[in-house]
Amino acid sequence: MRTSTVRRVGLSVAVAAALTSVAACGGSDDKSGSGGTAVSKAEPIAALLAVQKKTGGANSAKVEGTTAMGSTMSMKQTGAIDWSDGISGALEIKYTGGSMADTMKQAGSDGTMQARYFKDGYAANMGDAFAQQAGGKHWINYSYEDLAELSGASGEVMKEQMQNTTPDQGVKALLASGDVKKVGQEDVRGVTATHYSGTVDVAELTAKNSELDADQLAAFKKQLSNAGISTEKVDIWVDEDDLLVKKTERGQMKTGELNSTVFYSDYGTKVSVERPPASDSIDFKELLKQQQGASGSAS
Numbered sequence: 001m002r003t004s005t006v007r008r009v010g011l012s013v014a015v016a017a018a019l020t021s022v023a024a025c026g027g028s029d030d031k032s033g034s035g036g037t038a039v040s041k042a043e044p045i046a047a048l049l050a051v052q053k054k055t056g057g058a059n060s061a062k063v064e065g066t067t068a069m070g071s072t073m074s075m076k077q078t079g080a081i082d083w084s085d086g087i088s089g090a091l092e093i094k095y096t097g098g099s100m101a102d103t104m105k106q107a108g109s110d111g112t113m114q115a116r117y118f119k120d121g122y123a124a125n126m127g128d129a130f131a132q133q134a135g136g137k138h139w140i141n142y143s144y145e146d147l148a149e150l151s152g153a154s155g156e157v158m159k160e161q162m163q164n165t166t167p168d169q170g171v172k173a174l175l176a177s178g179d180v181k182k183v184g185q186e187d188v189r190g191v192t193a194t195h196y197s198g199t200v201d202v203a204e205l206t207a208k209n210s211e212l213d214a215d216q217l218a219a220f221k222k223q224l225s226n227a228g229i230s231t232e233k234v235d236i237w238v239d240e241d242d243l244l245v246k247k248t249e250r251g252q253m254k255t256g257e258l259n260s261t262v263f264y265s266d267y268g269t270k271v272s273v274e275r276p277p278a279s280d281s282i283d284f285k286e287l288l289k290q291q292q293g294a295s296g297s298a299s
Contacts, residue, residue: 015115015124015142018077018093019165021067021249021260044182044196047238048171054242056168058267059084063091063167065263070256073100079115082271083166086119090273116273120144122162123276134287139276142284150288167264170236170247174198177234186237188246189263193237200232232258243267 060082068074074097081089095101095111104111108129116123121143131138148159174180180198187193232251239245244264251258 015093015113015122016147016162017067017069017073018075018091018115019081019087019089019117019122019162021065021077022063022081022165022167022262044180045175047182047194047242048175048180048196051236051238051242051244052168052171052175055171055244055267056083056166058243060089060267060269060271061167061264062266062269063262063264066096066259066261068257068259069098070253070258071098073098075100080266080269080271081117081165087117087162087165088119088273089117089271091115091117116276117162118273118275121146123281125276134282137280137282139281140284140287141276141281146283146285150285167244167247167262170234170249171244173200174234174236177201183235188237188239191239191245193239193245195235195237197233197235200234 060080062080064076064078066074066076073095076094076096077091079089079091081087081091091114093113093115095104095113101111109127113127114125121141123139123141125138126134126140127138144159144162174196177198177200179200180196183195183197185192186195232249235248236244237246246264247260247262249258249260
């Protein structure tokens with residue numbers, strides 16, 4: 001049962017990763033990094049401030065992307081999100097490789113999962129194989145508060161990110177890093193776009209823009225260090241309307257490379273998402289209690 005519990009925790013992180021890859025590793029609402037004196041430095045910053053404002057104010061978009069986290073997992077995600085009042089939306093997640101995909105196959109899943117996101121948490125449809133083991137219930141409900149409580153400092157950071165995940169976070173991260181340059185004009189799926197690139201110090205950016213206290217930040221930095229994560233290279237592509245059309249993130253982890261690519265389209269699209277029926281859902285915390293109880297009785 002213990003491995004099953006670990007698997008459920010891992011899946012919660014995977015569903016979170018699918019959404020946070022839509023954004024970036026964090027961001028700031030201030031204008032830090034905008035004080036560059038050289039014209040070459042000021043030009044991309046001024047342009048990105050306009051992109052941040054336009055993309056952030058668009059409120060919704062369709063998204064399509066891929067995310068790989070070393071040997072742990074690789075996945076594709078497609079769907080639509082709305083960030084007009086917190087974050088909401090729905091994504092279809094398809095595991096394409098790594099230990100997570102292997103685990104899901106062993107559990108009788110085809111590797112495809114439906115995820116729904118709300119202001120206070122998210123829900124994942126685990127499929128029929130899971131339902132057979134969970135009293136016929138297909139959905140697991142994850143509360144951001146519960147995940148923060150269970151995961152410590154990294155959970156607090158994830159909670160902040162999940163509640164503030166918007167496509168313009170990648171732009172904010174580059175602005176806050178103070179390290180951004182204009183690469184040039186490129187074609188993105190038939191759209192002429194301007195390419196910007198920079199490197200972000202993950203821990204430094206989180207410390208600068210997070211509400212964590214000193215102890216939580218120290219614990220989070222230790223977790224990042226243990227995972228082998230220090231910096232990420234962030235690239236964004238922006239269309240003629242100052243809207244983000246593509247973002248990539250690359251970094252190194254102990255389990256291999258972190259690599260994420262997301263495409264954005266149909267800004268302003270209508271996003272409607274309903275909570276799964278209570279009769280077909282189980283709360284993550286309750287699931288852990290059940291599994292711990294079963295594990296205890298088996299020992």
